[in-house]
Amino acid sequence: MENLLITQAAAVQETQQAAAYKKKQQSCLLTGLAGSSKPVFFAAMDKLLGGKGSLCFITASREEIRAYRRELSYLYPDLPMQELYPVSLPRVQADTQSLELQAGRAAALRVLAGEERGIVFITAEAWQQKQLRPSGITSKELVLKLGEEHEQQSVLARLIELGYERTEQVDALGQFCLRGDILDIYPINSNAPVRIEWFDNELDAMRSFDVNTQRSLQSLESVKIAPLVVDESLAAYDADIFAYCAPETLVVVDEPVNVFSMLEKLDKENKEHAAELFKKDELLAQCAEQGVQLVSALAHSYLRGLPSLNIPVRSVAPYNKNINLLIEDLKNWLADGITPVVMLSGSIKARGFADNLRNYQLEGCFAVQQLKPGVINVTYGDLDHGFRFWDTDWLLLTENDIFGMQKRKRLHAKNQGQQLQYFSDIKAGDYVVHKVHGIGRYVGVENVLVNGVHRDYLLLAYAGEDKLYVPVEQVNMLHKYVGSEGSVPRLSKMGGKDWQRTTAKAAKAITELAEELLKLYAQRQIMPGHAFSPDTVMQQEFEEAFPYEETPDQLKAIAEIKADMEKPQPMERLLCGDVGYGKTEVAIRAAFKAVVDGKQVAVLAPTTVLAQQHYLTFKERMRNFGVNVEMLNRFCSAKEQRQTLEALQEGKVDILIGTHRLLQADVQFPNLGLLIIDEEQRFGVAQKEKIKKWHLGIDVLSLSATPIPRTLHMALVNGRDMSVIESPPEDRLPVETYVSEYNDGMIKEALERELRRGGRIYYISNRVSGLEEIAIKLRKLVPGINIKIAHGQMNEEMLEDAMISFYEGNCDVLLCTTIVENGLDVPLANTIIIDGAENFGLSQLYQMRGRVGRSSRLAYAYFVYKPNKALSEIAEKRLQAIRDFTELGAGFKIAMRDLEIRGAGNLLGPQQHGHITGIGFAAYCEMLEQTISRLKDGKETVPEPEPVLELTADAYIPDGYIADPRYKMELYRRFSEMEYAQRDDLMDELIDRFGNPPPEVEMLWRIASLKGLCRALGIRGINVRQNILRITFGEKAQVKPEAVLALLEQHKRTMTFKNGKESQLTYRMALEKLPPLEWLEKTLPSLALG
Secondary structure (H helix, E strand, O other), X not given: OOOHHHHHHHOOHHHHHHHXXXXXXXXXXXXXXXXXXXXXXXXXXXXXXXXXXXXXXXXXXXXXXXXHHHHHHHHOOOOOEEEEOOOOOOOOOOOOOOHHHHHHHHHHHHHHOOOOOOEEEEEHHHHHEOEEOHHHHHOOOEEEEOOOEOOHHHHHHHHHHOXXXXXOOOOOOOEEEEEOOEEEEOOOOOOXXXXXXXXXXXXXXXXXXXXXXXOEEEEOOEEEEOOOOOOOOOOOEEEXXXXXXXXXXXXXXXXXXXXXXXXXXXXXXXXXXHHHEOOHHHHHHHHHHOOOEEEEOOOOOOOOOOOEEEOOEEEOOOOOOOHHHXXXXXXXXXXXXXXXXXXXXXXXXXXXHHHHHHHHOOOEEEOOOOOOOOOEEEEEOOOOOOEEEOOOOEEEEEHHHHHOOOOEOOOOOOOOOOOOOOOOOOOOOOEEEEOOOEEEEEEEEEEEEEOOEEEEEEEEEOOOOOEEEEEHHHHHHEXXXXXXXXXXXXXXXXXXXXXXXXXXXXXXXXXXXXXXXXXXXXXXXXOOOOOOOOOOHHHHHHHHOOOEOOOHHHHHHHHHHHHHHOOOOOOEEEEEEOOOOOHHHHHHHHHHHHHHOOOEEEEEOOOHHHHHHHHHHHHHHOHHXXXXXXXXXXXXXXXXXXXXXXXXXXXXXXXXXXXXXHHOOOOOOOOEEEEEEOOHHHOOHHHHHHHHHHOOOOEEEEEEOOOOHHHHHHHHOOOOEEEEEOOOOOOOOOOEEEEEEOOHHHHHHHHHHHHHOOOEEEEEOOOHHHHHHHHHHHHHHOOOOOEEEEOOOOOHHHHHHHHHHHHOOOOOEEEEOHHHHHOOOOOOEEEEEEEOHHHOOHHHHHHHHOOOOOOOOOOEEEEEEOXXXXXXXXXXXXXXXXXXXXXXXOHHHHHHHHHHHOEOOOEOEHHHHHHHHHHOHHHHHHHHHHHHHHHHHOOOOOOOOOOEXXXXXXXXXXXXXXXXXXXXXXXXXXHHHOOHHHHHHHHHHHHHHHOOOOHHHHHHHXXXXXXXXXXXXXXXXXXXXXXXXXXXXXXXXXXXHHHHHHHHHHOOOOEEEEOOOOOEEEEEOOOOOOOHHHHHHHHHHHHEOO
């Protein structure tokens, strides 16, 4: 689409001169451009050059990228934007490196090379690093084209050679899997995974697919697969960025003075890696030769010999909401023959503004593509500041120029990660729970011949030599056993009484627990709470004062919380959001809403340090709104505490923030309306219940990054409401995560790298007694390093001193125990080393990793374990999980995985623990859910029995079609739950993922469709024996009586109908031409109501 500004800027003489230099591949210096005129100028230049090549911007740091990114995404809404991330030096081959960063780098190089048009940003740090020679990558690339002949095994061997990992299913970058003639692969250089089908040795079809649904997206002609690992002995790292750039790529060095002074700083920091970096002078020489645009606001002394252009442009003076002055200027400009263009942030705003100009006797028009001279052109877009090219007869004003700084738009990154399947991945050898027969071990899927018909059965082994064959359509009777960590369950005896006894005991305990929970919950529902009034003007002003644009998830969470507060029942909501995703802002808005309504707010934090941080945040945010925020913790002197408590009782304190101290008897709120609990997972069950009993009628909002399984499951089992914030704040990089054995060299390297960047380091070990030894060792490794020790056994003041000195940057390393897990927000801390990582729980590991990476710099997390130590299976699973979930927003998934690993542990307090171990977590939750609904509604909800179809047919999934038992289980489960309306969708998915189904699978699908139809119609069973078909209808059958009568009329002689509690239709089929299944498929849909 034409853009009015780009069209106008392309007509400027200097833009045309700059484009002419670029056509000759001649570098030039551009001065005079600043702020928003830069992106517009280069977009106009790109237009003059035919809009074919990619654009590349080299900046001093990521701060400049942020501004460019926002404005360019308005000028080029459809172009992909990539950043060429710097690699960590020296190039380490640890056990794992973040594939996401690697993929980002590959995508950036692809755009530079012109394989895909886009925009690439490169910081000085990345520009200075020597790249792998392009030939080193392309010579290794595997290129597959449609119609070519390739031996399947040789392609697989190549993929393994390129470093790809063979898995059961492709969930993430760098994986591939083979199912029969179908190969799925997620190349590191591709935005989506690819599915390739063979016919003999010919590549018959290629298409990209969605990693979450596993369904195909679009057809492809060819696919390029770049290597994941490079053979270091053969690799030559000596290429610069320009070795990758296509001739038509437009390269811009932004503010050369800043870029080159940053390079000088980096040179000093990275002296020992000098061989892997270009020197400043070499980069200057590259700029001179490679047809680069060096753009700056002011003239400078670099590369004097190059042709230079001074662009006659200047910025516009801001109006700071002075509308009269604006109107006067607009009139003067029009009188001088200059056309003003006013840019607002949205099209509705722009149209409104254009109409409003009439009130000031000015003519305005809404314009997007063409400039209309002589009137005020109002358009919409996202540029920060206006400007004017001197020799032209138009100028630009933006919303910021007129009304002052507006909210900054966020750019949303697409967030992909492995999907977690809940309680469903059952593998051979796992313990499973059968609803009737109890705990057995799952052996696998067996195909058995019964009465001349082949069927698949799930084979379970029980105590003694007992075996149970479960028909696959009853797969729903099974759950994976998730008990407590490390304990092996007892296998049940078939036909024995022990399983019934165990379930009966558990049922009794569950009923007691459910009654207790529901009593609290019911009391909260009946207790008249305070219904807060709708938002006031003051609330809107307060929310507009937030300097960032909210993410969509934040807005949704805010709306849900406000709606709950406005209801008369007390709120009980859990807000899950990853570490640093803006939960606090949501809580602050809820608190403000309560204060405006004349209520008091209590904020409960688990640690003194966190309480301190909240205190500063709340106070700062509410400074201009007259809200009185106070803090209560162990650091306040007795006198201060007394004063605060007196003011609280008199109602003079609006918001009180504190630790467990708030739960003591002397803290009296005369008018409490809202309780906010931060880092909910840190409070014990007892403390939480104490809080809730303490104030029954108040609204409670709990915040948590990894909700502990208890609350997570309560939220899933309807005990409370839950909001989730998943969209990450703009400009966050995933944390580069390494998992490996402890190695002095690696630790030394990690410390030195962070110190060179001027950052801080967390070093965590869970043994207090060993901290001093570690400190001595670290001082030996890196002489002169300044270390502070912090652990929970120190007295409060020393601990606070250590934390604060680290926060303020007076020491390099904070050597501590897990006390940091919910500690301070230190933007400078960008490396965390966790020693003995195998000893921590998953949510702890996750929380600790979340302490770094809070600024726009790349952060590192090292999880190290003792060399040569055999890890327990649980520890290994944990470390794998933390490695798998490096992407942003994994907190919620981690909690789910923790549920599986920790087992259900002390999910609902110690007395329930035994019962969970006894019957497994899934069965426990199911019983809890049923008990709660029984107690709520006062009646037992008996699920409708599944329809039973007795048809003789070979219906199963043969090994030749799908060999992997995991997929078989998944599909049998899907078939058994399939609704009639979804039948075609499931068939499409089967063909897409596994190829055309054989007759047995097609039969399975037909029977499953029929079963889904019976479920919808309320048919209890269908039986076919010796040419007699019987259909049994349930009491609440949903069928049209007239349709049944019409059937009886049609088959007078061969069909009878018996009425009763369960009516039955009998059809003697000796004369019927159609086979029974086909007749049913044709006839049953006509019986459906509506």
